Amino acid sequence: MALVRLEEDDEAYEAVEIPAMFDPDVDLKAAYSIVSPSLTKIRRISIGRNSLGEAVLRWTLDDRTSATETCIVIATFNGVTAPLGAVASIPGVSRYEFADRVLSAYVGKKTYRIAFIYYDGTVSMGDRQVSITKSSSISLGVLKWE
Amino acid sequence: MIKSKVTHTDIVKFDEQSPVSAVFAGSTGRVFGMTLAMSIDPVEALRVEATSCRVRVLTQRHTSPTVLDDVVERSDIIENIKNINVETTEKYNEFLANDVLAERNFTIASVINLYSEDLAYNYEMRDILTVTRSLPELDVATIKSKTGKKFIRSATQILPDKTFTYSDMEVFFDRPNMPVDLVMFRSLLATFAKQAPFFQKTLSDVMHYPFPVNDTLAMYRDNRTCPYAESIQGVGLSYLSDEDFRLPLAVDVDTDVDPFFVLDSKPGGGAGPRGVGGAIDQPDPQDVPVSPFSTLSTAYGYLTAYNDGEPEDIFVSKRQLKRLPFRQKFTVVAKKQVPRNVTVEALLMNKNGVIVSKLTKDVNLIPLMVDSSRPMIPPDVTVGMATGDDQTDSLMVTMVQRDIMANKVQLLVKESTTLPFSDLGVYDLVHSEELTLKILSNEIVELVTVRVVALTNKGRTSSAFSDIVWQAGGGTVSESYDGVPKQSNPQKTTGLIAMARPLIRDDGLFDVTITTAIVSDGIATDPDASSLYGTLFCRRLNVYNGDTPGGVADEGGGTYVTDPTNPAIHLDTSPGGSFVDRGVSVGTYLYVVDAYAGDEAFVNVARSGTVYLDHLTPDKDGFVKDAVDVSYAIQSVDTVIGPKNLDVSIMYDITIPKGKRIDIALLESSVDVVLPDLSVESISLASKAPKLTDNNDGTYILNFCVAHSDMSPAMAIAAQKGALRVSKSQLVVGTFPVVSDAAAGANVDSPLVTASQRKLTPQARKRIMQRRAQRGGTDVEAGDGRGRFESEQATEAAQLEAAAAATAMIIRGGRG
Numbered sequence: 001m002a003l004v005r006l007e008e009d010d011e012a013y014e015a016v017e018i019p020a021m022f023d024p025d026v027d028l029k030a031a032y033s034i035v036s037p038s039l040t041k042i043r044r045i046s047i048g049r050n051s052l053g054e055a056v057l058r059w060t061l062d063d064r065t066s067a068t069e070t071c072i073v074i075a076t077f078n079g080v081t082a083p084l085g086a087v088a089s090i091p092g093v094s095r096y097e098f099a100d101r102v103l104s105a106y107v108g109k110k111t112y113r114i115a116f117i118y119y120d121g122t123v124s125m126g127d128r129q130v131s132i133t134k135s136s137s138i139s140l141g142v143l144k145w146e
Numbered sequence: 147m148i149k150s151k152v153t154h155t156d157i158v159k160f161d162e163q164s165p166v167s168a169v170f171a172g173s174t175g176r177v178f179g180m181t182l183a184m185s186i187d188p189v190e191a192l193r194v195e196a197t198s199c200r201v202r203v204l205t206q207r208h209t210s211p212t213v214l215d216d217v218v219e220r221s222d223i224i225e226n227i228k229n230i231n232v233e234t235t236e237k238y239n240e241f242l243a244n245d246v247l248a249e250r251n252f253t254i255a256s257v258i259n260l261y262s263e264d265l266a267y268n269y270e271m272r273d274i275l276t277v278t279r280s281l282p283e284l285d286v287a288t289i290k291s292k293t294g295k296k297f298i299r300s301a302t303q304i305l306p307d308k309t310f311t312y313s314d315m316e317v318f319f320d321r322p323n324m325p326v327d328l329v330m331f332r333s334l335l336a337t338f339a340k341q342a343p344f345f346q347k348t349l350s351d352v353m354h355y356p357f358p359v360n361d362t363l364a365m366y367r368d369n370r371t372c373p374y375a376e377s378i379q380g381v382g383l384s385y386l387s388d389e390d391f392r393l394p395l396a397v398d399v400d401t402d403v404d405p406f407f408v409l410d411s412k413p414g415g416g417a418g419p420r421g422v423g424g425a426i427d428q429p430d431p432q433d434v435p436v437s438p439f440s441t442l443s444t445a446y447g448y449l450t451a452y453n454d455g456e457p458e459d460i461f462v463s464k465r466q467l468k469r470l471p472f473r474q475k476f477t478v479v480a481k482k483q484v485p486r487n488v489t490v491e492a493l494l495m496n497k498n499g500v501i502v503s504k505l506t507k508d509v510n511l512i513p514l515m516v517d518s519s520r521p522m523i524p525p526d527v528t529v530g531m532a533t534g535d536d537q538t539d540s541l542m543v544t545m546v547q548r549d550i551m552a553n554k555v556q557l558l559v560k561e562s563t564t565l566p567f568s569d570l571g572v573y574d575l576v577h578s579e580e581l582t583l584k585i586l587s588n589e590i591v592e593l594v595t596v597r598v599v600a601l602t603n604k605g606r607t608s609s610a611f612s613d614i615v616w617q618a619g620g621g622t623v624s625e626s627y628d629g630v631p632k633q634s635n636p637q638k639t640t641g642l643i644a645m646a647r648p649l650i651r652d653d654g655l656f657d658v659t660i661t662t663a664i665v666s667d668g669i670a671t672d673p674d675a676s677s678l679y680g681t682l683f684c685r686r687l688n689v690y691n692g693d694t695p696g697g698v699a700d701e702g703g704g705t706y707v708t709d710p711t712n713p714a715i716h717l718d719t720s721p722g723g724s725f726v727d728r729g730v731s732v733g734t735y736l737y738v739v740d741a742y743a744g745d746e747a748f749v750n751v752a753r754s755g756t757v758y759l760d761h762l763t764p765d766k767d768g769f770v771k772d773a774v775d776v777s778y779a780i781q782s783v784d785t786v787i788g789p790k791n792l793d794v795s796i797m798y799d800i801t802i803p804k805g806k807r808i809d810i811a812l813l814e815s816s817v818d819v820v821l822p823d824l825s826v827e828s829i830s831l832a833s834k835a836p837k838l839t840d841n842n843d844g845t846y847i848l849n850f851c852v853a854h855s856d857m858s859p860a861m862a863i864a865a866q867k868g869a870l871r872v873s874k875s876q877l878v879v880g881t882f883p884v885v886s887d888a889a890a891g892a893n894v895d896s897p898l899v900t901a902s903q904r905k906l907t908p909q910a911r912k913r914i915m916q917r918r919a920q921r922g923g924t925d926v927e928a929g930d931g932r933g934r935f936e937s938e939q940a941t942e943a944a945q946l947e948a949a950a951a952a953t954a955m956i957i958r959g960g961r962g
Contacts, residue, residue, distance in 0.1 A: 056517075072352065091569055121349075125330050136288040137367065
């Protein structure tokens, strides 16, 4: 199926042909029904802290089939495990990063995992996790040690 | 006299974790904001008698001029010494003019005052003993290894509990059989992912739930970091609806079993093992009530766990500060492009201006910019279907950039729940700018998921994205899909909309009719949804009294709409019914609907738009009379499907008093259009060029044409079906000095000549915004970069409005 995009113009609509991803004569549903997305693997994952004090997760995916649609970041903190955010997967992009703008301000250990949603609705959990700990609610260097 | 000075380098220090953060704003690259996190040792500062601090952002450090070079003979030295003052002054002035990007001076006492007024006073009095003894104490949260034995004895340990800052989240963690470790119910999540689009949900929407943080722990949040945490969680909440915070109990399903219980149960019904430590029997999806799939909380529940058995060792103890942390925010407007590297300098001075302590830090701005430029607010996206003149359907996708840092969006479209997204490209789109794209498909489209990602650079991605599902037929499930059985027992909808229509009475008071309507909200799966609520009550809030929708009636929550014959009786109705609030006086109001479902009360389930009751409110015949006795009313609304555009013609009757000849300018004119679901959209007429027709009976007709491109997709579809209804028109008119027709260049019965008929095209708007952005920066407030950029945008918006006002049209009419 070919998609045609029409861009808004000052005077009129101008038709722009978008290259079809697939042969329009092929029944896509049939074609995709035999392709099962392979499980995405995390090639590398790291965590650091940026100048705003936010924990920043960076990961690289081994996803040659571009089957991943969304990366859900799941955090564990103070007994609670829950989704924290998500990053959109875009075809051709293999390096991802996610800044934890919520939990980074709290004292304690946070553990992050990545779950993957594939285009056909299937879901998997990444096999690696990273942790980072914030040791105090105020810089320890300003405290008096008695 | 020779001055001697001793400089200390540790009186003022940069913060160890986040000393400097910065953010660019503006398209010129000349404007940026910078936050410096520092701390000061008040005792040492007092010891050296420091009174003030000067913080500067420099392109390079200052160097003193060489004064004893080129010495050949004794007279040269004398001459050089004579020139010391001149050269030093000149060099320093050059340094100030060229290298100092920003400077801030403040007193030490003002920093100390942030912690304690008494301490600041004692500092001013130079009472070093008292200052040393009265350094402030704070409750500080630390992990065990950083607490110290002495403090642990008196410290309070923070244990996990289910009292969260967002109390709505507590229900998800207070259910029976909550797993202690995350167990991926892959088959159930996959089923949800396939079914959810039929309810306008996507699995990725779980990202919008606020993360549940223990209420006690939240009190010890480090306020220096994560400045956007509150706003990002708030933005996420706006993507969720009421039902997303309710456990997906199986309403209308012949069981009272909690589906979460089912999830952890063996197929036979017996409870399974709790969390890890045993194999989890994943139930057959057929055994799970189907109705839970209609709410996002189902999927959220599958991705959560709670374990209070191994608490974090977090302790709170009272600690005395030896240094006082503080922050300084700068807005820097450079004369030329901001360099990659800057130097930050903090100079501590005594009352004589002598530098007693100096601190410098070289900063590479590039990584700081990267840190603060990640998009965090998803774009607003609306999707609709429109039919072209050749009867081909096309998808209208309207995107509005909501993130201040993002300057692009990437559009992806998915036409089935089991196909990948097609990439439709990356488009330039800056904050507040809107872009509408028309997408044609050579197949009949029934279900489309549109994903729009906010970007700063092409070839990257971000966590600021929106997934919007559009379904033919208004989001109802009418047939089975992928083997999943049709939803036979739809839940009742909680969707309710309220609309207020005021009319002015002869006695100058107002009658306001508040109409309610039931709408499908994604839970209900029948085309004609029935309401969950039984009885409705209505409150009138006086906006300027500070009444709030969530408040209690007569206690800051407005007053109930009552029976005019007996004010003690609160009027009620059922969903779909109306209230009439009679005899309301001039003011600005908001109507809020409260509901009962059985014995359970739900506050603020629907609300009207803001209702302005003034002389512009129409009477029962639909006529508005303004201050100069010019009255007008909408005569008709016609929709015309043109060859390329869909036009809406709105006809006004304008009556100008006989014996008067006046000029009228249309300013801020708009028409509110009601869509079939009772939602209201406004069409601005300020930039439209109307045609004036004299009816020769004292009335005139103004004919406006609203182009398809000016309409939202929903409005275009409704107009095409003839389903638009005009609820309110507002023609703010003003009188102008009488000028001759010839001078004005306008004639009755001819196309109206406007003062400026220039319509702001998106391109023109963009150019204006770019010019504003280039000029921006001088109006920037000190603060974090995002707030500053918002200020720029607000200025631009005001200027755009001014440009629109300049297009106000002069109508010349009246009967002599």
